[in-house]
Structures are given as structure tokens and as C-alpha cells.
Amino acid sequence: MKIVYLTWGETPRAYGVFGSQVIGQFLETSKLSPEVEFHFISAVPIIHSGLIREKWHYFKELKSVKSKLSPIAFHWLPIWTSQNFINSSKYSFVLMHGLTHLHLKAKLKKIQPEIVHCRSYHAAWAALNVKIKYGFTYKIIFDGRGLWPEEVALKKDWSEQSIDYLFLKSIESQLLDKCDCSVSVSDTMHEYYTNLGAQNDHTIYLSADTRKLKVEINEFEVSDTIRFCYVGALSEDTWHKPQLLVELYRKLRLLFPKTQLTIVTTSNFLLLKQAFSEFPTKEIIFTSTKTREELKQVLKKQDFGLMTYFLPENDKEKLLGNMVLAVKTAEYFVAGLPMICNAYCGGASSIIKENGLGVIYYPENIDDLTLEEFIPYLKVSAREKCQSFASENFDYEINAENYKELYQSLMVYK
Numbered sequence: 001m002k003i004v005y006l007t008w009g010e011t012p013r014a015y016g017v018f019g020s021q022v023i024g025q026f027l028e029t030s031k032l033s034p035e036v037e038f039h040f041i042s043a044v045p046i047i048h049s050g051l052i053r054e055k056w057h058y059f060k061e062l063k064s065v066k067s068k069l070s071p072i073a074f075h076w077l078p079i080w081t082s083q084n085f086i087n088s089s090k091y092s093f094v095l096m097h098g099l100t101h102l103h104l105k106a107k108l109k110k111i112q113p114e115i116v117h118c119r120s121y122h123a124a125w126a127a128l129n130v131k132i133k134y135g136f137t138y139k140i141i142f143d144g145r146g147l148w149p150e151e152v153a154l155k156k157d158w159s160e161q162s163i164d165y166l167f168l169k170s171i172e173s174q175l176l177d178k179c180d181c182s183v184s185v186s187d188t189m190h191e192y193y194t195n196l197g198a199q200n201d202h203t204i205y206l207s208a209d210t211r212k213l214k215v216e217i218n219e220f221e222v223s224d225t226i227r228f229c230y231v232g233a234l235s236e237d238t239w240h241k242p243q244l245l246v247e248l249y250r251k252l253r254l255l256f257p258k259t260q261l262t263i264v265t266t267s268n269f270l271l272l273k274q275a276f277s278e279f280p281t282k283e284i285i286f287t288s289t290k291t292r293e294e295l296k297q298v299l300k301k302q303d304f305g306l307m308t309y310f311l312p313e314n315d316k317e318k319l320l321g322n323m324v325l326a327v328k329t330a331e332y333f334v335a336g337l338p339m340i341c342n343a344y345c346g347g348a349s350s351i352i353k354e355n356g357l358g359v360i361y362y363p364e365n366i367d368d369l370t371l372e373e374f375i376p377y378l379k380v381s382a383r384e385k386c387q388s389f390a391s392e393n394f395d396y397e398i399n400a401e402n403y404k405e406l407y408q409s410l411m412v413y414k
Helices: 016-031 049-069 100-111 121-134 148-156 163-178 187-196 242-255 269-275 292-299 315-322 327-335 346-355 363-368 371-378 380-393 396-412
Strands: 002-008 037-047 073-082 115-119 139-143 181-184 201-203 226-231 259-264 284-287 304-307 339-342 358-361
Touching: 002 016, 002 100, 002 121, 016 037, 016 049, 016 327, 016 396, 037 049, 037 100, 049 073, 073 100, 100 121, 115 121, 115 396, 121 139, 121 163, 139 163, 139 396, 148 163, 148 315, 163 187, 181 187, 181 396, 187 201, 187 315, 187 346, 226 242, 226 292, 226 327, 242 259, 242 269, 242 339, 242 363, 259 292, 269 284, 292 327, 304 327, 315 346, 327 339, 327 346, 327 380, 339 346, 346 358, 346 380, 358 363, 358 371, 371 380, 380 396
Parallel strands: 002 037, 002 115, 037 073, 115 139, 139 181, 181 201, 226 259, 226 304, 259 284, 304 339, 339 358
Antiparallel strands: none
């Protein structure tokens, strides 16, 4: 059997989300099926973030990607546009496809896969159209990772009646109807896809390398300061707004006599320091990490992991937030950190609430938080409970088994 993993529009990197959620999980899945011939195809805009940020140094990063994937074959396909068109309107959508479908056809004709696992709406759309147009028989897994139509509409400020939003929803409808199966990354996303008519949707959570991220109980650094940690993007032009983190930390400082906030991000430190200027500089630590080992060294000095997101103002924003699980959720739990989570992040907050893994709150009612809510989660047993849940639900090996079962199920009905 031959399986192709297809990404579309993303810049391949050996680190970050692409390195962990894509390459890391794919490698672990491939180890369970040595009899399967795996291929990795990335269709990438000719003008992409790697060239813009790192220029020619990006080719060193690309070499790292190929090395990390080895011995799995890595194939690069050009998309003849710039990367910002990934947020496609009805009229720019075609720019992310066009001639690249011919490149994909040629590559798939040579490989002749039984399954094409598509990481995104764009990837699934390309695989579906190439399959129909050129008579391929492979099975398609639509692995959207999130509600892309709503994500684009939020960025572009489209209404639910706009022709662009309705166009993307029509793409979504066709993918759920014509692909052989779909994958949801949270229980709330599974429920949503099912309500849209998905007949064969599978919930497989985000992944984390528990072996590299897990902090043993005797490794945690004890302190009389209550330490809070935020991991991930943090800027006003993302869904993760600095102001909401400022407001949460302001409240937490009132509940505990001594506190500290560590922010692990690649976002602009200078702008963030300005946003957090009301707090003593010694309390706010800004840092960044590139490897799991580096992140572990930060997390072993923390007591809580934070997810603040943003305050949704309409039904579309609430829907989008309700799907959110986020990689940081897996990372916090693996490291043994209970979470303090915005209730509007439905994927994460539902897990926290159902399993007793932290505190959820509504940003507009932040003053309702009380010290008593946090005390149980400062116990060692709370750390152990988080790690136990992570090992059973977010571990690479656990998800590799889930993907293996999914691949096998598609072949049963070949």
C-alpha cells in the first residue's frame, strides 16, 4: 500500500507546528506500518514566509525538513502565487491551484497511492479535483484542522451573506460530501462536521511528543511564587490578543501574593513589553524556544498554562472559538500543567471541564474568579492527572494507532 500526505500552502519547517503536528506525527504513524510506502508532498507558493523572513537561509531549513523525514520521500510542488492568497476569496481561490494540479497529477501518477491524506481544505480540494478529472482511484482523507471558511471570514471581516464566505462554505460542503472521510481535531469540531452532514468523521486530537515534553514530578522546580505560562502567538492581528492575557494576569496578581508570567512566543517582544508595561519587569519573562527540549526546560518551572484567545462578538466568532483545542493544550498537559482557559475555546474548555484539568473562565466575567478555584490545581496530584490524560489522548504513539486504524478502514471498503 502507498500513502501520500499532502500539505498545501504551508511553508515546511522542521520546527514549530509543522515540525511537531505534521512531520513528527507523520513519522510516528509511518513507524507502525513498515510495509507501507509513505510519501510526503508539500505544495508551496513560490513566494512564501521562508523566503521573506529567512531569504536564502530557508534552504538550510528545507534541508532539515528532508533530513527529518528521511527515509520517507519528500516532494516539493510550486504554487504559482504568493502565500497571502491562502486566505482565498471566490476570485483568488483559483490562484492557489491552477497549474499546480498538473504537477500534482504527474506526481500521483508516478506514485500511484491508495490513500491521499490531505492537511487542509486546499489540499483536499486539489486531491479531489485531480482524482475526478484524471480518473484516479485513491481514497481521500479531508483533514481540515479547523473551520477554514470561518477563519478566513474573520480575518477578512466577511459577513455570513458575502459571496466569498458562501463560496468557501460550498467548498467545505463538497469536501465533506465527496471525500472518503474527514478528521476533526476536537470533539466540538466533530459535532459540527457531523451536523453539516459528514458521514465518516473521525476525532483525532492534536499530538505532542510526550517523551520529550513530559516533566517528571521530581523535575519540577518548586517556588513560593505562583508561575503562569503562555505559549504561542500573541499579537493584535491574531486571534490571541495580548490585552486578554494582560487582563487575566492582572486578576491573577490580585489572587496570589507572589506571581510571575512567562510568555513563550515568536511574536514581537518590543510590542508585547509595551502591552505588559503596567507590571513590574521582573514579573514578566519573554522567551522563545525551537525544540521540545527547550520548551520542557521552561515548562518545568511553571504552575499553570494559560489560553486566553479573544472575546467573540458574534455567532461566527463564537463558532470558530468553540472548535479551538490548540497545540498548547497538549503541551501544557504533557508537561503536567493544569490550564486556565477562556471558556469560548470550546475544544479545550470542554476537555478541562469534563476531566477536571483546570479552571475555565469567561473574559467578560473575569472578576468572578476566586482563589478557591485554583487551590486544588496546585497539588502534585493535579499535575499527574494532566499528564495521564495527555498520555492517553495526545501522545504521538496513541494518535499513530488512530491514523493506522483509519488508513486500514479505508482499505477495507476499497
